[in-house]
Amino acid sequence: MPIFLFNYNSRQLHGIFRAVSDGDWKINPHGWVGNTSRETLYPSQVQVEVYSKCPPLDHADYNQIIKNCYHQEGTGHRNKMMFELKKVEAQNLCRAFDRAAGVVNANSRPQPVPRSMPPAGVAGASSSAAPALKPPAAAAPKAAPAAAAPRPAPAAAAASAAAAKPMENGTAPGAWEVMAGGKNPKAPVWGAGAEEAAAEPVNNAAPATSKAAAAKEPAGPSTPPATPKASISDPVYNEESNSNEVTSKASTGSQSGATPGASSQRTSSTPPVAHQVNGASADLEGKLSAVHAAVSAVDTAAADALWNCLTSMTNQMQSCMRENAMLLHGMRALKVENSILKSEIANVRRDTSRVGAAINLEIAAESPALSNIPHTFMGKRIQDIFLLGGHNGGAWLDSMHLYTPAYRSISDVGKMPFARGYGGAAIIGRSIYIVGGGDGASWLQTAVRYDIDTKEWFQISDMENVRGSLAVAALDGRIYAMGGGQPGINHDSIEIFSPDVNTWAPGPKMAASRFTTAGATLGSAIYITGGFDGSYLNSVEMLDPRVGRWQPVAPMAHKRGSHVCTVADQDLYVIGGWDAKDYLAGVEIFDVRSGGWRTAAPMAAPRAYGAAATVDGSVFTLGGMQSQVHNETVERYDAANNKWEMQTVPVPDAVKRAFLSACVADAY
Structure with missing residues (x-):
């Protein structure tokens, strides 16, 4: 889910972020205050990481995109803002941030960081907990590249995400609100749901021009895993991206020494035409097989989970019905006993009435001294x-x-x-x-x-x-x-x-x-x-x-x-x-x-x-x-x-x- 931060003081919108936790209450109990003796004034929080670092948007840049989010509270009150975005509004905001960052092609956007951490030893990898919400600083605009902009490898993106530290007390420039695209906070965004299935990310290696250049790269696996991955549909841009493309040995050649930390471009790993023609059928068949296997596994697991849930609910309902029948039986028995007790009480009252009246008369006639008690x-x-x-x-x-x-x-x-x-x-x-x-x-x-x-x-x-x-x-x-x-x-x-x-x-x-x-x-x-x-x-x-x-x-x-x-x-x-x-x-x-x-x-x-x-x-x-x-x-x-x-x-x-x-x- 894309998340945007809104600064109340400057009226600027910052992005692009994505959630790495569910929304919760007081994740950082002292956030946005001057000292740890006071609790935060903004207890509803979510942990985020930087998805794409872009300059902030001024009010004039996003006002028309989210105009349907404004509403009025009563007559004479100024406009208020609803912070839940529709899909099309989130898409348009992402494009606005791309324009502000100078990105001319959506395919050149940085790819999402897999939620599973990179292998140990990779530069920039972090195993710490997801950082708490922090308002980002505005980044300098990027110049639009003539060709497609390079995509950072997952390890590099993970490193940038880990760099987002929990907000220190009193450092917030103003009151921030989170604007989230879509209505399902747990929906996978930018391929994150599919990428979580991989134990380790598969990285595209950039061509190494010389051994000296390759030696400058951090150490890592000499070759990426060769398991093909399915294409993932981006729910914000409605585009497909192969976040874990496979580079075959035939296409790598002298590039086998490339490391997972190296960044790559979409076109940099494209094999020669001959290799593409010869391997297209095999690649397509492998990918389709992987897709079918994944769909079958998901369908089977979902069906099993649904069946188990229905079975559990049926058992619970039958147990409740048995308990209800026992309660009804007990209530009928209590009603019978209550009727008997009422009859006995009425008899006692009648007897007590007669005795009480007789005692009153006797006390009044025979024992005047007791009449004062x-x-x-x-x-x-x-x-x-x-x-x-x-x-x-x-x-x-x-x-x-x-x-x-x-x-x-x-x-x-x-x-x-x-x-x-x-x-x-x-x-x-x-x-x-x-x-x-x-x-x-x-x-x-x-x-x-x-x-x-x-x-x-x-x-x-x-x-x-x-x-x-x-x-x-x-x-x-x-x-x-x-x-x-x-x-x-x-x-x-x-x-x-x-x-x-x-x-x-x-x-x-x-x-x-x-x-x-x-x-x-x-x-x-x-x-x-x-x-x-x-x-x-x-x-x-x-x-x-x-x-x-x-x-x-x-x-x-x-x-x-x-x-x-x-x-x-x-x-x-x-x-x-x-x-x-x-x-x-x-x-x-x-x-x-x-x-x-x-x-x-x-x-x-x-x-x-x-x-x-x-x-x-x-x-x-x-x-x-x-x-x-x-x-x-x-x-x-x-x-x-x-x-x-x-x-x-x-x-x-x-x-x-x-x-x-x-x-x-x-x-x-």
Whole structure:
């Protein structure tokens, strides 16, 4: 493969070189730098040798030849260059270098150096590794000879190749790039592939004019090997050259003393006409026989190699198929075992649910001292979801139930002071606060506190405004009651309760009035979503008490009210609701880190006026209603697989409620 070196600084093209190694990474790890403590800035390298030493080409000399190698990167950027050349471009560049060197006939170009080294003892031979890439110095132009220019013998060419030493650090005149002709880096060039088959190169001997002249030549074999070699087609110039022509004894005569290191011309070894006529047939027959033998050997070797490769691939494929069959069999067995284990786990959970519920009741009734010890199950703290009030389709409720996801159990833990729905609930420490709401006949501004440990109810101060279908959240030991109202009245105000002084105080107003809204605490801020102010909203606001005002955040994709909110893994979940047309099953998740929303898988059952809670990192939705039908189901969101799962509920009637309030507390 011909290779040309491009100097970025001078914009000159140098040649002609050829590769003596495959392209590799950091062949010279310190090339083109000032000292060995730094690594090269040009790690993609190839080792080359000089094929034909020519003066460099200026930009005007090669620009039209490689004009198709230029391309633009984006609008307004200057031309960039692709360094892979097509065959015709490489041919034209070689001819341009020949013209620059004054070569008038392509046959007079120096012949390629065989990759096998010359015999030991030949002048200029080298057994060292191929030199690393080095930018060549420009050679002085050669005068065009009147006759065909002499071709250096392979030994002399090898000596010039060996003279190309690895580049010393810091000597490069600029940044160099390699331009390679052709797309196959391993394709033989200028006969190199065929010449590698020879153990030693066969050299054409120049005629010796006298014994004295012959004595000046370096010592070498007295006669070259007589094995004929086939003609090699030059892939760049599309010409044929006999790189290892044979000189018979009849044609050498007094030239038998010529040495392998002597250079020769194409016409210098031509025998007399009589010898040519007499030996033409024999030479041609010998060459054709050699060609046929070489082709047969190549075909046979290639066929054997291909057959061996196919046989190996077939064996490997059969082995893979056997292993795959074994894996499939093992997977089927695992599926059966998994099904059995799931059934057993379900049985254990049902038994544990019953036992856990019984133990909770016994501890609460008989051992009050033990009720302050947190419950754990399989190393995890057990948490309960409190279901408070609501409507079951027949009546407004004053009942309280505990749903324990770890046991999938439902427990009745008493009654509230009065029936209530449309309210909001939040927890601070071991106290649950229930704020506002209504009972269908009246709307409330009252609030109560429930002590989880003593199971006692306490009346706290009333709010300033009547608020039903409001949002309630706890932050920094205070309760925030936001929005809500009653039919015909929608609030944009909020009130903040301080338990230590038992008083409500007004807070900063929201940008919009929000009835049937929902919110939650995320980090150090409170978020409020959607709602109704005459039409349903998709806007969202955030309150950071340190800032002291509401700030807008990215809106939801869907307008909704009567929905629920919860927080899991630092994400805000907005679930279900009503948009004046449909009950919704859709779920949107707000990522506070990116400030954007994404859509999650919808619930199995649409629901509005339900409840949501997060236990052990999992989001649960409970109750609610759809088209006047009250749900008695519980769903859990599997975030890893983005799907909702129906949960087994031992007492469905306890979950069958809408307009309820819910909060989470540790089980004791």
